[in-house]
Amino acid sequence: MPTLTTYIKCLVVTAVIALAGGGLFLYSGFYPMGADVPHNQLTYWLLETLRERSVARAASDIVIPQDLNTSERLLAGGADYNDMCSGCHLKPGKTDSDFTLGLYPAPPNLTMSSDEHGHEHGVETDNNDAAIQRQFWIIKHGIKASGMPAWAPGHDDERIWNMVAFLQRLPELSPQQYQVLTARGADDAGHH
Amino acid sequence: MKGKHFSSLIALTTLAIAFSVQAHDPKEHMKDAEKPDCAAMKNMDHSKMDMSDPMMQAMMKQCMSEMNHDMSTSNVAPDETQSEQQKSEHQH
Numbered sequence: 001m002p003t004l005t006t007y008i009k010c011l012v013v014t015a016v017i018a019l020a021g022g023g024l025f026l027y028s029g030f031y032p033m034g035a036d037v038p039h040n041q042l043t044y045w046l047l048e049t050l051r052e053r054s055v056a057r058a059a060s061d062i063v064i065p066q067d068l069n070t071s072e073r074l075l076a077g078g079a080d081y082n083d084m085c086s087g088c089h090l091k092p093g094k095t096d097s098d099f100t101l102g103l104y105p106a107p108p109n110l111t112m113s114s115d116e117h118g119h120e121h122g123v124e125t126d127n128n129d130a131a132i133q134r135q136f137w138i139i140k141h142g143i144k145a146s147g148m149p150a151w152a153p154g155h156d157d158e159r160i161w162n163m164v165a166f167l168q169r170l171p172e173l174s175p176q177q178y179q180v181l182t183a184r185g186a187d188d189a190g191h192h
Numbered sequence: 193m194k195g196k197h198f199s200s201l202i203a204l205t206t207l208a209i210a211f212s213v214q215a216h217d218p219k220e221h222m223k224d225a226e227k228p229d230c231a232a233m234k235n236m237d238h239s240k241m242d243m244s245d246p247m248m249q250a251m252m253k254q255c256m257s258e259m260n261h262d263m264s265t266s267n268v269a270p271d272e273t274q275s276e277q278q279k280s281e282h283q284h
Contacts, residue, residue: 071250078250169247176232180251185227 035104051143056130059137064129068165074181077166080159082182085110088147091182093175103147113171135164230255 025031039047067073082091088099088107100106108114114131139160142150151160166181173181233255241248 069246071246071253074246074250075253173247176229177247177251179226180228180230180233180254181247183228183254184225 035102038104051146055134055137055143058141059130059133062133062136064132064136065161068132068161069168070165073162073165074169076159077162077164078178078182079184080155080163081166081170082178083184084151085163086182091175092170092173092178099147105146107147110167110170111173116171132164132168135167136160139163228254228258230258 038044081089086094087097088103089110090097090100092111094111095109100109138148140150140152140157142148170178233251243249243252
């Protein structure tokens with residue numbers, strides 16, 4: 001009959017073999033790092049779960065401003081979205097860009113609602129406040145190794161909230177409405 | 193090997209600088225800024241617009257100056273328009 005010591009020995013040996021195997025695979029260079037080769041399902045699930053749980057935890061304490069849905073925020077946030085985000089996250093009337101075709105994971109198309117673009121945000125997005133907190137946190141802090149930069153170094157919280165405000169209305173905009181709302185040319189001094 | 197690391201570092205720094213240039217003052221975008229194309233707004237049925245909707249208010253703000261300009265020019269009497277034209281011809 002195997003004793004407790006034998007069990008522990010077996011566990012230690014298994015752990016050492018797993019670590020050595022993992023290390024060998026890591027240093028072998030066999031894992032494809034090119035953005036044109038998708039992750040396998042396990043890696044994708046691990047990374048996505050890590051990302052979503054981390055963002056949900058970090059964003060849960062963010063306080064949403066009461067005045068998010070105002071014309072001033074829409075105009076300020078719209079112009080910034082057009083300059084900083086539309087290349088990857090698209091604008092009404094566009095279905096792809098060089099960035100959406102080449103980046104992996106592909107950036108979500110924010111002109112569509114989260115249900116439409118098929119990008120899972122986790123259970124938290126059933127609650128609209130959690131989705132808004134999530135958007136603010138991601139714009140502010142970015143996502144590691146995804147192509148999404150942290151905008152906080154050059155943009156204060158108010159400016160980021162303006163972009164979040166614009167994102168709430170973006171899926172319902174036509175190309176003409178988008179053009180009018182995001183143009184800086186009229187009288188931009190009042191928007192910032 | 194060191195060279196590879198160094199070039200990665202340079203590439204990352206360049207990328208960071210590129211992004212920080214984009215992390216901008218809005219004024220930096222004014223040189224190639226588009227003007228709002230308010231033609232669609234003019235043709236809309238204003239009675240059907242929900243003016244309490246912040247999105248509609250924002251669009252009206254963007255197009256207000258252009259629409260006011262159009263209204264003021266369309267309200268000018270024909271003889272006034274003629275005299276305006278004469279003035280501008282005279283200036284040229």
